[in-house]
Amino acid sequence: MFKTLKAALLAAACVPGLAAAQDLDRMSSDELYALAKEEGTVTVFSLSSRIARVEKAFEEAYPGIDLIGLDLSSAKQIARVVAEQEAGVHAVDVLYMADAPVVLRDLLAPGRIHTYVPPRVADQLDAQFKAPLLVHRLSTKVLMYNEAAYPDGSPITNLWQLTLPEWRGKVMMVDPTQRGELLDLLTEIALHPDEMAAAWKAQFGTDIEVDGDLTGAGEQFIRNLFLNDLVLVSNSDDLSKAVGTKDATDPPVGFGTYSDRRDNEEEGWALQVANDVEPANGILFPAVLAVADKAPNPAAARLLIDFMFGDDSADGGPAFAPFNVPGDYATRTTIADDPDSVPLEELNAWTINTEAVAENRARIADLIITLQ
Structure with missing residues (x-):
């Protein structure tokens, strides 16, 4: 079994796209930004209209990168990505969606999306929120x-x-x-x-x-x-x-x-x-972030996901502000829930x-x- 695993890993290392993705996955936000500026844009499908506020904050934090946010329900995102990729089109970079049962079956399992966990916050997320999907909030x-x-x-x-x-x-x-x-x-x-x-x-x-x-x-x-x-x-x-x-x-x-x-x-x-x-x-239920397969702007995609987890302040700062509201619960342990929320441990759901x-x-x- 271990020989088979070693062979698979060696084979993966020989695939340039996969090796490049692994390199990007390990980079800091500063390193990603240097590459993302060359890409110049990043497109995200979002289950929430609050992506418009994220767009403004992201472009202020990272000048030179145009964030294009499209407000689409999870069902429409899934259907669109499947249809586009089957037609050989790879136009979106980041997916922000719910409907995790379908995401697992129709997107993750066939390799239409990839789970990327920003190194900056990896130690501040419970294991259940890092795999198989990256959970941004509940x-x-x-x-x-x-x-x-x-x-x-x-x-x-x-x-x-x-x-x-x-x-x-x-x-x-x-x-x-x-x-x-x-x-x-x-x-x-x-x-x-x-x-x-x-x-x-x-x-x-x-x-x-x-x-x-x-x-x-x-x-x-x-x-x-x-x-x-x-x-x-x-x-x-x-x-x-x-x-x-x-x-x-x-x-x-x-x-x-x-x-x-x-x-x-x-x-x-x-x-x-x-x-x-x-x-x-x-x-x-989980709201998840994922990188689309063959994302046209892979560095900017990861930079955006990193950004959406907020800064190191107690409320997550402007990057997380659109989601730090009553009834949304951050998965990042350093971010405090809105004081008007029923505490997560007391929410009867x-x-x-x-x-x-x-x-x-x-x-x-x-x-x-x-x-x-």
Whole structure:
């Protein structure tokens, strides 16, 4: 086995592209900058519109490099990269995305992306955040409510309450067939049948009876939620506005992004996370950074990833500022979470099991199609 491994490593060293990538992976940010200035540009697909703020800060920090940031959902990023690379096109440098179960299967496994861990921060990241994918931060899809309409706290304390007649047509979600993070949320719920069964008993006082064609209480919850006129919208802005508008009368609740609370003041919202919910209020999921295969600007790609992990200040400085908001959780241990956040250890959300979700999401997607 060791002879085979040694031979493979020697063969890899003989491949110029791979050797060059390994050299870049070891370089400091100053060394990368010297090469990146010659490249002159770097293109990133981003799941977050906050890439516009990163663009400004990056170009100020590294004059001579033009950052081109394109705001694309994770699903659109994955589809575009697969299509372009199959056509022999290699136009993007960095991918900033979620939907980790699909990323692992469709991008990492076939070599369409590569994991690069900046040496500067490698010792400040737990092993789980460095491989197989580099995790920049943890984000959420959790139950959100309007704290102006409900000043005493969330009106929902048990997920099964969302299936009651009084909440018919008053629960919202971005369409899970269009946004992978929401499909991951429902899949993760399905993967916790025992907790969902216990929550049913806590709410109704009886043991749950699961429909014969379903597997477990989590799938029963999904069916009951859709049958209670779950409202599906096309984007998170529509959801946040409907749930969070301060003067709304009898507003709905919704499975949204906790970090959208950062826009409360500017948008006139009163979004707040429903944290005291049995058995959980939603999911934590990784937002990952990766270098595209055959990136046209490989030095600038690595420099950007290094930059996005922030400086050595407690809040990560201007490079991390767009993501240091309530409901986003840095993976770099030196960066303190926003003081308005529920501490990560107290957030009542399931961290997605990427491998298990990857194995089961197709089944849950099929179930959802029958319910829409």
